Each structure stands twice: as structure tokens, then as C-alpha cells.
Amino acid sequence: MQAFFADDQLLHDPQQFMRLGRLCKPTDLPARAHALQAALAAHGIAVATPPDYGRAPLETVHSANYLDFLEGAYARWMAVKQPGLEPGIEVLPNLSPYGGAGQAQRGPCPSPSVVAQAGYYLRDLSCPIGPHTWHSVLRSAHSAVAAADAVCQTGDAAYALCRPSGHHACRDSASGFCYVNNSACAAHRLLQHYGRVAVLDVDAHHGDGTQHIFYDSADVLTVSMHADPAGYYPFYSGYAHERGSGAGVGCNLNLPLAHGAGSEPFLLALDAGLAALRDFAPRALVLPLGFDTYKDDPVSVLKVEIDAYRQVGERAGALGLPTVIVQEGGYKVDAMGMALDAFLRGFQAGRS
Ligand SMILES: [Zn+2]
Structure with missing residues (x-):
């Protein structure tokens, strides 16, 4: 498996975000990327620097x-x-x-x-723009696009170590630590090559930006499993009745989980998502991968154990699809490496 990351993605260093009426230190620390890099190295996965594509691939999903x-x-x-x-x-x-x-x-x-x-x-107060934010955001998207290009070449799988994350970013707005929708950029790239793509988002938060971007599309199935948004970010979307619009009716599936849910209901939701994928019959997959479902994550309301990520990897890998894995959330720095390690072990087992 190939992996992509640019050191410039570390430059974004947000200093403040609003939480419960207080300006707090953001949880999107550059150290998150170091933990993930170490897990890739332990698997013998070399990390390549993505080419500089400029703005063009971002303009496929965002307004100029x-x-x-x-x-x-x-x-x-x-x-x-x-x-x-x-x-x-x-x-x-x-x-x-x-x-x-x-x-x-x-x-x-x-x-x-x-x-x-x-x-x-900027749709909320969690997306401060500092001196290096744009450059890190641009390079994070390039990592996703490079992973998609690698998958188009090999027909196999690639991992994009995206930071900042992207799945809350809409066509023309930032929110939830996300500025540019890396997963949507990768999905668009795959769409040009494969013609029919699914996005399976397993982050703790609803992938609202990705849903918005592809809501009318019949060629992209968006599935998101996440903590019930009635009492959790992003609050305004992520409900089961949101099924797409226009040509895209039936091509969006939300699987909200009760707060406090552990590995078992999490994996049951995953199986429901995988069943929808099989019905849709995509030719390629984007997997926005978040670890903020982990029971000890500082923002988690779920109780997912590390071994569940191995099973997510195994079941996703067993689909046999060309797959771009895009890193999204996960804020417990000393658990992220273990979580990615478990996912990769499962994915490789599912592939074999
Ligand atoms: Zn999240």
C-alpha cells in the first residue's frame, strides 16, 4: 500500500476554537500526524510526498x-x-x-x-485561519489526490495522511476543523476514472460536507456512520431520513449511533453500510477514517475499542475495491497509532 503526506501539512497550528462559550486550545495538534507516521513505518509502508497539483483538484468540489x-x-x-x-x-x-x-x-x-x-x-468557530493554514490545507488535499491517482494506476489501495481533515467542509464553507474536503477531492478523482464511487465514512462525526457535495449525485453513494447528531456535532445533519435529492435520491445513507454505543453496535452499523455499498455496486471506494469513535478519545461519545478498527479494515479490505483511505479525525494522540495499526492489519488480512 502506498501512503502520502507532505511535511507542510504540519505548519497549520491553530491556536483557538470556541467550545461552550470558551476559547480553547484546538485538539487538531500536529503530533497527531507523527503518531500516524510511526504506525505506517511499523508496517513498512513508505510515505511519499504528493506532487504539487495547485488548486485545480480542489476546484472540482469547491467554489473559486x-x-x-x-x-x-x-x-x-x-x-x-x-x-x-x-x-x-x-x-x-x-x-x-x-x-x-x-x-x-x-x-x-x-x-x-x-x-x-x-x-x-467559516461556518463555525473551530476553523481559525493562521499564517500557514492555506498551505497546509492545500497540501493535505494533494495527499488525498495523490492517493487517488495511485489507486487509479494500481487498482489497489492507498492511504492519505490528511491533516487538516476535510469531511465537514462544504462546497463553499469550512467547519469542524475542516477547510477543504479531502475525501470529496479523492472521490471526484476516482469518479473520473471509475465512473461509480462509494464513500464510507466511519468517523465519529457525520460527514456533512461530503454529503452536501454529492447530495444530488447518482454516481456517488455517500454512507456515514456516526454518533447521533441530535446531541453531537454537526447537529444540523446526519439524520436517517436524509437520503439524497434529485438524481441522487437513495444515494445517501446516514447510520446514527446512540451515544455510549460500543464496538458491537458500531460494527453492526458498518455491516448495514456495507450492505448498501454492495447494492450500489461501486467500482471504487473512499474510506474517510476517523478514530474519534475510540472510547478514550477526548471528543468521543462512543465506546469503540481498538480491535473494532481491525474489523473495519478487514471488512472494507474484503470488498476488493480500489480504495483510497483518507484520514479524518481522532484526537487521542497516544491511541491513534494503535488504531491505525489495527486498521491496517485488518485491511491487509481482508485483502488476502
Ligand atoms: Zn470526527
Whole structure:
């Protein structure tokens, strides 16, 4: 299995996010990537640096005006002149615009102000933009695209060590530590080659951005299993009744799990997702892989054990599909390596 990661993905170092009315230190620490790199090395998987594809593969799923904002926001923010008030250390919105956010299609922000655009394009307070955020986001997406290209060449599997994560990012908005939807970029790449693709998201949070991006598509099945969003991020979507729209009706499946659910219900949901996949008969798979379902993860409301990741790997590997594995969440740094190790052991066993 090939793996992809660019050192520049470590440069993004967010300093603050809002939680329960408090500005806290974010949990998306660069150390997460080191733990995952160590697990890959233990499996003898060499990690390659992705080519610099520029913005083109991001523009397949995101609007140009949104990417313009991400690319230029920090410099514009630092240049804001307001009498008696210096800009903060990162771009963070103080506006929550009504209507439109998260919709598949909306126009550019009607205001040229970077303050207005921060509210328009950053859907919550967990996506600060610092001096290196754009570059890390761009390279994280490149890792996903390189993994997809490798899979198109080999017909086998590849792993993208994406950081920052991506599955909450919509066509023109960031949220939940996610700026660019790496999994959607990979799915789009596979779609060009294979024509029919499934996304099976096993992160603890609903993959709302991926759902939004492909909601009307009949060629991409999106399946997400996650903690019940009624009391958990992202709250506004991830419910079982959301089945797609237009040509995509029936091509979206959400499998919410009761809070406190352990490995057994988690794997039962996985089997329901795999059954939907078999019905859809995709020719390739994207697997957004999160470890924040782990029982000791600092943001987890589930009770999943490490061995469950081995079984996720085994069952996904046994599908025999060309597969791009895209890293999403997981915030217990000293457990992430074990979780990825278990997943990879299972995946390799499922393949053989
Ligand atoms: Zn998550």
C-alpha cells in the first residue's frame, strides 16, 4: 500500500476554537500526524510526498470564490485597519450570516470585507485561519489526490495522511476543523476514472460536507456512520431520513449511533453500510477514517475499542475495491497509532 503526506501539512497550528462559550486550545495538534507516521513505518509502508497539483483538484468540489478567501484571508485580516483595535492572531468570524450556509450552490459573499467573508465562509468557530493554514490545507488535499491517482494506476489501495481533515467542509464553507474536503477531492478523482464511487465514512462525526457535495449525485453513494447528531456535532445533519435529492435520491445513507454505543453496535452499523455499498455496486471506494469513535478519545461519545478498527479494515479490505483511505479525525494522540495499526492489519488480512 502506498501512503502520502507532505511535511507542510504540519505548519497549520491553530491556536483557538470556541467550545461552550470558551476559547480553547484546538485538539487538531500536529503530533497527531507523527503518531500516524510511526504506525505506517511499523508496517513498512513508505510515505511519499504528493506532487504539487495547485488548486485545480480542489476546484472540482469547491467554489473559486471560497478558495480565494481561504488563500488570501490571513494576509487581508492582518491588514485590517480599525482605530483602537488590532486584528487578532487568526481569522475568526464574529458574524453568523442568515441563510445559505452549507447549501450546494450559493454565490460569492456580497461584501468585499474580510470580516464579512470570515462569517460567510467559516461556518463555525473551530476553523481559525493562521499564517500557514492555506498551505497546509492545500497540501493535505494533494495527499488525498495523490492517493487517488495511485489507486487509479494500481487498482489497489492507498492511504492519505490528511491533516487538516476535510469531511465537514462544504462546497463553499469550512467547519469542524475542516477547510477543504479531502475525501470529496479523492472521490471526484476516482469518479473520473471509475465512473461509480462509494464513500464510507466511519468517523465519529457525520460527514456533512461530503454529503452536501454529492447530495444530488447518482454516481456517488455517500454512507456515514456516526454518533447521533441530535446531541453531537454537526447537529444540523446526519439524520436517517436524509437520503439524497434529485438524481441522487437513495444515494445517501446516514447510520446514527446512540451515544455510549460500543464496538458491537458500531460494527453492526458498518455491516448495514456495507450492505448498501454492495447494492450500489461501486467500482471504487473512499474510506474517510476517523478514530474519534475510540472510547478514550477526548471528543468521543462512543465506546469503540481498538480491535473494532481491525474489523473495519478487514471488512472494507474484503470488498476488493480500489480504495483510497483518507484520514479524518481522532484526537487521542497516544491511541491513534494503535488504531491505525489495527486498521491496517485488518485491511491487509481482508485483502488476502
Ligand atoms: Zn470526527
